[in-house]
Amino acid sequence: MGDFFKFFPWGKSLTFMFFVFVSFIFWILQCLQQSFEIEIDIPLVFEKIPNNIILIDSLAGTINVRVFDRGTALLSYSLGKKMQPVFIECSEKDIKNNFLVISKNQIQQELSKQLLATTQIVSYFPSDYSYAIETMQQKEVPISIVGEISLSDAYMFVDTVFVDPPRILIFGSTEALSKCNQIFTEDVHIEEVDVSFKKELKLLVPKNIRVEKDFVELNVDVTAFTERKFSIPILCKSLPQGYQIQFFPSKVDVFYQVAQDKFNEIDASEFEIIFDYQDLIEENRLSVPLVLSKRPSSLRKYRIVPDIMEFIIERNIR
Template identity: 20%
Template sequence: MIKNIKRVLKKRKAKIFFVFLGCSATIWFINALSQTYVGNAAFDLEYVNYPEGYLYKGASKKNLDVKLRAGGFQFLGFNFKNKRVEIDVSEAEKNGTRFYVPENRYRSQIEKQMTGSMALLEIEEDTLFLNLLPVVTKKLPVRPQVKINLAQNYLLDGKVGITPDSITVTGPAEEIDSLTHVRTKEVTLPDLNSDFTEELGLFKSPRLENTTYSSNQVTLSGKIARFSEKIFEVPVTVVNLPSDLEIKTFPAKIAVVTKAKMQRLKELRESDFEVVIDYKTKKSDTSEKLSVALRKKPKGLHSVKLKETEVEYIIKKK
């Protein structure tokens, strides 16, 4: 019994010892990280504020080695991720066609972005060279490359809308001077029987390597309506007939086949259409038929066509 008690006490003392040891190590670690140290680190460079009329294509350096005085916690952070600093390209100098940022200029920019106890002691003494391409800007219309397949007895009610209908293209003159429009990627919309809205990506040729678009996609929309068909028997009218002649056509009426929304069809009358024969177009005295044309039709119809485009006739003098 006594031996068991001693064994339990020993285990308890060991646990207490390790707890205190862990706490002590944690306090020491935190205290150590709270101190200020001098060491090496690397900054990731992000170039911002490019001059108007130029496109950024890269720089001589993407990161920069530095010597810092900083807190232990800050140096610990560098072990996981480099600090990102911005280089303001608007302060760059130009020599001919080449842009560059001198060491003293970007050093002052970096120092303004440092926080807390961090201080910049040494930095690579190297000029940052920038690759900036001169560009021009054009506003071009967008042309959708879309095949619309409608379900049976449905039609497109009005024009297809596209938003935006034009975009701004920016790039070197030799790349975009010949551009007259921007195309969407090809897409097929099958068996549509209701209004639609579709997001379409824009097609960009591989040769437009240094060209950017103000938008990479557009929205296509349209209204779909159910339609029906109705046939109107419209009397044939002959115009430009000499006053001393009479004419009779066979048939005397022409079937006009009309497709439209059902409500619109209900509003139509035969008098809304006019089918005529222009006697002046008669080819010769021996021709057996005369051409028929639709001279008047109402608005808001999907399609209108004549079932017959020629008629036979008999002419006699009065």
């Protein structure tokens, strides 16, 4: 056995193997220059399906495509990265006679975006993209925020907390829509807010109802405030001639919250407490609670001290 390995013609054998390997490489390269057909599977995603339809048939999840190209190009499909999905956009114009119909031209255009420029599409399966549908009814309902938002000390809401959009289109059967008069957001609890913010909230959609969007934007606008005070006289209108009225007290203090950057924008003349003489007579009592008859539109919280006044109506004697 030792003599066999000693006298074996290793040099000639290695030379032979080298030429076999080189020949194999040239054969591979020659094959890659030729054109072939192969099949590739591409994920299929349908987008923007109209909300007012229900699909009876299941949508295709992949599309099997037979393509023709040179071997070097086809090698990139076999050994390259995973094929990216083909996105098919749907719209109302694709609905025909209770079917969602995607045209072959649209399919081929979207497929071509995923393939090399030299690659030809021979065929694809499934070849028909018509899906039976049912049309739903629709109506618009308000969106209600669920939860509570509390402020830090010395902060106030600049405006009402709201979601955008405040109303939303919902879709479903006539029976399902009759039972749904509003859509609620997910529960939100935020404490000690001292800065304005926006937050995306998920909508809680009832069973058998579809919505045009799944999320809305919560808008919370806050600002630091300070408290200010004005002394306001109590007035009476429509007082008959020959009568006079005395209020106790004749003036009250109005305390209100105002944003620090708007402190000097509000004037005492924007506040009034006016009673109608006839209303006071009909009250048939000598003391009444106080409310502002006139106030700035931006004013949200205020208090009157004291908040009850007494009065005496006297007839002038000549």
